Amino acid sequence: MSQPSKPPVIDSSVPSSPRIWNFWMGGKDNYPVDKAVGEQGLAIDPDIGTMAKASRGFLIRAVAHLAREAGVRQFLDVGTGLPASENTHEVAQRIAPESRVVYVDNDPSVLRHAEALLQPVSAEGTVAYVDCDFHDPERIVEEARKTLDFGEPVAVMFMGVLGHARSYADMRRIVRTVTDAVPAGSYLILWDGTVDSKPYVALCEEYAKGSPDPYYPRTQAEISACFEGLEFVEPGFGKIADWRPDPAAEKRPEVAAYGGVARKP
Template sequence: MSETNNPLIRTDIPHSARIWNYWMGGKDNYEIDRTIGDASLAIDPDIATMAVESRKFLIRAVRMLAGERGIRQFLDVGTGLPTMQNTHEVAHELAPESRVVYVDNDPLVLAHARALLTSGSDEGVTTYIQRDFHNPEEIVADARNVLDFEKPVAVMFMGVLGHARSYPDALRIIGTIMDAVPSGSYLVFWDGTTDSDAYVKLCQEYTKSGGAPYEPRPKEQLEAAFDGLELVDPGFGPIVHWRAELAKPGTLPDIAAYGGVARKP
């Protein structure tokens, strides 16, 4: 990888975005990520399923918002590495004029941004903002240069807020951005929960490996992120069940990942 020449990219410390990429079959990862990824699979074999199912949830949510709700602006915070059917690709398939802003502070993600930005539509806009989600005011200020905050925006936190410094901080981050967007906007949010002992242990071991700590939380705390918003059917619950009408009965995996989509009244 040419990115190894970037001094900001540490190839000796595991990184959750690169490990996630590995679990999803991507190639943007290093030996340390694959080593920790395999060790994590030994602790919790369902984690690779969570990675795949979370992307399916993203695809269903963006399709619903662009296709059924007429949303043409997306703010994807903590996007991670591009893999398959990214937010802008799903949105542009249904609404080529969509404007998509990705936010991440990881140098490897930003190194891939140039290639990702070439795959957008001619009518729409796809861009990156280099910001830490712990500074949501800065995200809003930068996003205003691309998005029209007088029109609805879909704000997305897809399995990233376990990296928040605390639960109150996670709510602050969500609340700050949702306060900035107008009525008719949406929050798309999911995260890992404490339902699975194996997943909790995996997160603990990942922290010991030198990676940035990730804190799974009770599903009741995740649901509270939607307080004051109107949940879209089927409401808050396991992401594998969210609008999974096409799945065959009995085939949906049981993973510790909960979330939903909600409208700002």
């Protein structure tokens, strides 16, 4: 499996999307430049931090459901970002210790943390890392095959990353290439922010002015189209906070983040 062969070069003077997201989630794996951009983002869209935290809750619930209820034992997390609490392998291997998880990212900051990601939480489990741009889904599949058995179901995950696709058509191509490669009985877990929120759109537009890696918010219909040909798991496509919410939660966050979980027939 592709793993960092030498420490990656990190430019702490240039903001990084994963590090900014880490700041919004309340993490500490970021630099002053990321915090500055993150604070500017909060001034434009005060709900972006809430969205970041809600997305982690969705990941936890979706992975736990597939591991516990659907018997999935393989997860391909594309665009994983920086480690946070309750990463995919931690959730899956706590329920099914033999679970195999492959993370995919190409950000130098994420690569620096690859060693932490590569530590299974169970003796039976496997965690591997692919250093690859998600615009090259063919290579992602090729590398993931070295760890995952593509003859058995795989849960493919795109968690709030597809806005980095260069176009709507490119977004569909990326998702379709990976989901076409996995067998029947596999699943797609996917979410993203949408144009429903004007502050979120304004935030993305402002970020694009100074970033080489802009983020393009899309409509609910465009995100939902990524599930074409798949069968939604109840409750279907909708706000991620409403996807099998924790009954003990006092209040669901109101953020314009939509997605779902669907099975490949």
